[in-house]
Every structure is written in structure tokens, then in C-alpha cells.
Amino acid sequence: MVHFRIPILAAARSGALLVISALTLSACDRSGEKEAATIYVSAPTIEIKTIAASSTYTGAIQPEEETALSFRVSGQIKAIHVDVGDPIKPGEVLAEIDDRQQRADLDIAEAGLESARAELEQSKAAAARQQSLVGKGAAPQASLEQAKEALTSAENDVLAAESQLSSARKDLADTRIVAEVAGTVLSRDSEIGAVVSAGQTVLTVARGGSRQAVFDVPETVMMVPDPKAMPVTVTVLDNGHRQISGKIAEISPVVDPDTGTVTVKVDLDQQAAGFLLGAPVSGRFDSHQQKGIVLPWTALTASANGPAVWMLDPETHKVTLRDITLGSFEDQTFQVLAGLEAGEQVVTRGGKLLRPGVTVAQAEENGQ
Numbered sequence: 001m002v003h004f005r006i007p008i009l010a011a012a013r014s015g016a017l018l019v020i021s022a023l024t025l026s027a028c029d030r031s032g033e034k035e036a037a038t039i040y041v042s043a044p045t046i047e048i049k050t051i052a053a054s055s056t057y058t059g060a061i062q063p064e065e066e067t068a069l070s071f072r073v074s075g076q077i078k079a080i081h082v083d084v085g086d087p088i089k090p091g092e093v094l095a096e097i098d099d100r101q102q103r104a105d106l107d108i109a110e111a112g113l114e115s116a117r118a119e120l121e122q123s124k125a126a127a128a129r130q131q132s133l134v135g136k137g138a139a140p141q142a143s144l145e146q147a148k149e150a151l152t153s154a155e156n157d158v159l160a161a162e163s164q165l166s167s168a169r170k171d172l173a174d175t176r177i178v179a180e181v182a183g184t185v186l187s188r189d190s191e192i193g194a195v196v197s198a199g200q201t202v203l204t205v206a207r208g209g210s211r212q213a214v215f216d217v218p219e220t221v222m223m224v225p226d227p228k229a230m231p232v233t234v235t236v237l238d239n240g241h242r243q244i245s246g247k248i249a250e251i252s253p254v255v256d257p258d259t260g261t262v263t264v265k266v267d268l269d270q271q272a273a274g275f276l277l278g279a280p281v282s283g284r285f286d287s288h289q290q291k292g293i294v295l296p297w298t299a300l301t302a303s304a305n306g307p308a309v310w311m312l313d314p315e316t317h318k319v320t321l322r323d324i325t326l327g328s329f330e331d332q333t334f335q336v337l338a339g340l341e342a343g344e345q346v347v348t349r350g351g352k353l354l355r356p357g358v359t360v361a362q363a364e365e366n367g368q
Helices: 004-034 100-136 143-171 270-272
Strands: 040-041 047-062 065-072 075-080 091-098 176-178 181-188 201-207 213-220 232-236 243-251 261-268 279-296 302-303 306-312 320-322 324-330 333-336 360-362
Touching: 047 181, 091 201, 213 243, 213 270, 213 279, 232 261, 261 270, 302 320
Parallel strands: 040 360
Antiparallel strands: 047 213, 047 279, 065 201, 075 091, 091 176, 181 201, 213 261, 232 243, 232 279, 243 261, 279 333, 302 306, 306 320, 324 333
């Protein structure tokens, strides 16, 4: 009998262990169900709000007007007196080419005019003398006519010499580039020693202190009834993040085939006169106001079909996944174009632990 007691005891102990294990698993299941029922979420009621459809793009500060400067005559550059970023003032000499030939031509023209004027004085004296002699009957009328013709020729020679001198002076002046208005040097397109032809760009300057912000904006953003009336807020992306209002001045009619964007130039007021040319900026374009639904980023999730949100049934307290169509985006929010209705409840916090059909409790209702 002793040999049979040990297996019986072992079997009894084993059965007890099975019962305990079953009870433990059952307790765990009930505990899991209890935990699932106490998932807390925030699920505010959806409201229709008036929202501004806006979008932000990066750009740069550029001059409102820029000009390419060049010499009016050909030659070798001997001096450039300014560099990129330098301010310029009216009458300032910016660059010069070798003017030895022009100075030689000027000397010749001045000598030619002096000679022509001397000839004119002699012709005047000769004509006056012949006039006197004819009056006294001491010289024939033909000699007076000859003197008058010589005088007329001398006067024409003086006029020609004066024109030649004026042209020589202009050619000499054209060996210099002189600033017509105040501005800033944007680029040096040629360097000292280079041989340039008449009209070849040597310097590019910004005229005056007016500034524009220039952006590449998707063509669709500009497809509104009056795009130039669209409010624009420009922010300079420096340490101060200064903001200034702008007005759209020009929209390029040409669409970039690669990016689908158009160049938009925005006029800035006098506060922008001190902005550095080329400084990076952001521009917020507020296209129009409309009624819509706006949710925080924390509400956004995804389904197999794309963007989605968790919906809360206020009666059953169960959640379901709802597909939505997204609109515009802001720093902390997004717009919903379709998929939701006013009065429904969307989970905006606590959605990471959810799955379809789970029962939840609202945090606001439980002081969480």
C-alpha cells in the first residue's frame, strides 16, 4: 500500500495546482477587463469655427528695383571703387576704365577748336577790311563776296570743332561709372584688368532703400478672385524675428514646370529699409476666411486608408476609427475638410492606447 500513496498524493497536489492556476488566470482576465474600462481620454465636442485659410513659405529680402551698370565705351577696367554691400550716393564714381585714348582725343579736339576760332577771327577781320575797301571804291565787289564766303566757312569750322570737343568730353566722361541715385552694391560682375565692351555689366546695384520680400508660392494659392488683396505677414528669420505687414505687388505669370510655383513679390513699408538684402524671411499668406473644423495635432492618427481620428460614442463610451480629409496645417493644429460633423466627439488626448470598440472614460469627468 505504501507504494500507491505517493502517486496519489502527487496527483492530488497536481490537481490543486491546476485549480489554483485556473483561478489565477481568471483573476488576471477580470483585472485586464477592469484596466481596459479605465482608459481615460479627452474627447471635446466638435464645433464649427471661422478659420483663416493661410499658408507659410520661405523667401528672401530683395531690392524693389535693381540696375545693371556698365561703361558706354569699350576699354580695360583700371579701378573699381566699391564692393558688394557698400552703400553708394549720387555723383559717386564707382568704376573707371583706362582713359588715355579718350584724353588724347580730348586734347586734339581742344586744339582743333582753338585753331578754328583763330581762323574765324582772321576771317572776320578780312571781311571787315574788304567791306571798307569796297565802300571806298578801292576794291571790287567780288573780293567782298569772297571774304564773306571765307567767314561763313570759318564759322562752320568752329561749330564742327565745338561738336567734336563736346563728343570728346562725353567719351571721357563715359570712361567712368557714376552713381545716379543712392543705393547699395549687389554684385561686382567684372574685375580690375578685364577688357569690357560698351554696355557690358560691371556692377549691379539696388536703387534706393525700398525693399521687397520675394517668395516662390504654389500657383493654387494665388487662384483666388483678387490675389493681390491677400494679406501677407512677413517675418525676418533673425534673432529678433521681426514682423512686418506686406502687400503683394507682382505675381509672375510664368509657372515653374518643376515645382508648380510662381514668383510673388511683396512690397514692404519703410520699416524694412534697414533689412539686409538677401536676409531669409517667412511669409504667411492669408487667402480667405471660411467656416470649418480645426483640431489639435494630438487628435490625428491613421487607418489603412489614410488620415483618421478616434470618435467617442457618448452613449456607449466606446471608440471607433473615422477616416477624414485633411485641409491646411498650422504649427499646432490641422483643418478637417470632410469626415466630421458638428456635435460629434473626437479624442484629442489619450488616443495612443486605443483600439476599435474599447470602452473609455473621459478624463474631465473623472478629475484626471
